[in-house]
Amino acid sequence: MVDLRIIVSQDDFDLGVEAERLETGPDTGAVVTFTGRVRDVAGGLRHMEIEHYPGMTERALTDIAQDAADRWSLSAVTVIHRHGRLIPGARIMMVGTAARHRDAAFESASFLMDYLKSRAPFWKKEVREDGAEWVASKDSDEAALDRWV
């Protein structure tokens, strides 16, 4: 049985604790984590505002996680995504995967990220000193999904 851990919250998370949770069972040889942070690319970013679709978000993340678990025979999957107001440097989200071998752990984490980017109902708004703007979706993020079809 795969251990799915899905969290959608305003709160920060402890990556060490999360990674340790993924190290389950005698047959887990490889754990990969990805953590995303708020970058102040151009300077002048006050904060990022992350909106989501309560209900659908948890559902979409669970579906994506289960899909990854089935596809790569994972022993554990963690997906955490924050919402609300996040200052530069703050953690936005993480995914973590536990598998027998490194390839499965790397590929499934990469797959989860690609799906999170354009299939999970989150929207980012950058609040800058000179105004606020919704982050535009990238064609490259949509294209990244093609490699998993």
Add this chain to the structure above:
Amino acid sequence: MVDLRIIVSQDDFDLGVEAERLETGPDTGAVVTFTGRVRDVAGGLRHMEIEHYPGMTERALTDIAQDAADRWSLSAVTVIHRHGRLIPGARIMMVGTAARHRDAAFESASFLMDYLKSRAPFWKKEVREDGAEWVASKDSDEAALDRWV
């Protein structure tokens, strides 16, 4: 300047602390960690004995880390590899990469792992209830290097 952290030690490490160290600077948007653990595949594994080549090991790991940092413009790279006696479930090693974007963080971590597997001077011996055996290198590990040429 890239922040390289190379550790070769018998001691365990704290993944949470290591991951936090990688979250440096306003321009780091993506952190990937890989952790490898001792698996008891067939049952009956007493422990793993990891031998290394003191001096060359640190040098090889530093070269590999610097290479990754240059190639993917990383802001930080961590490579930790343990040696000595490790029981099933124990952490063997980790790599961590910090980059602007997810692709660079994922690819460079995967690159580091492929190099560690067959270019860093470590040798694993499985000590089982019914005897001890050096782990054989895999053709697939050697082949994995081809994609980075």
Add this chain to the structure above:
Amino acid sequence: MTVQILYFAWLRERIGIGREDVETNAATVADLIAQLRAREDRYDTAFSDMSAVRCAVDQVLVDLDASLAGAREVAFFPPMTGG
């Protein structure tokens, strides 16, 4: 039938509300959008570039030609930017 409609991100901002109940006979998502656009300028403007609109029916992503048969909750939003 009555469906609850949800708006997110800049669609929510342009229309000025996050949710509303709408009485409709629309057979598809596209029909529902046409009905909304006919109501008021703010809807017409919000839906003017359909390539920038995504839709979920009962919390599942669908194409704009999807049926509304049995739908209770319809959400409109721009392309997602999570991660």
Add this chain to the structure above:
Amino acid sequence: MTVQILYFAWLRERIGIGREDVETNAATVADLIAQLRAREDRYDTAFSDMSAVRCAVDQVLVDLDASLAGAREVAFFPPMTGG
């Protein structure tokens, strides 16, 4: 010249020592191996399958036809199995 030779993993176990100083005129790694194999059976056995032997000269991986000019430390070991 005198070079320090190091052995690791099963090469170390088969030869029975981890390091030794060897007086040699070998021009290449392959020449040095030939000299070692001629010494004693345990060396001959350890180096019998050269496809399973890797070498580092002064802590840098090299091919078996590499020169030993200026070499101070030569290490022999099986394919690495880190990670």
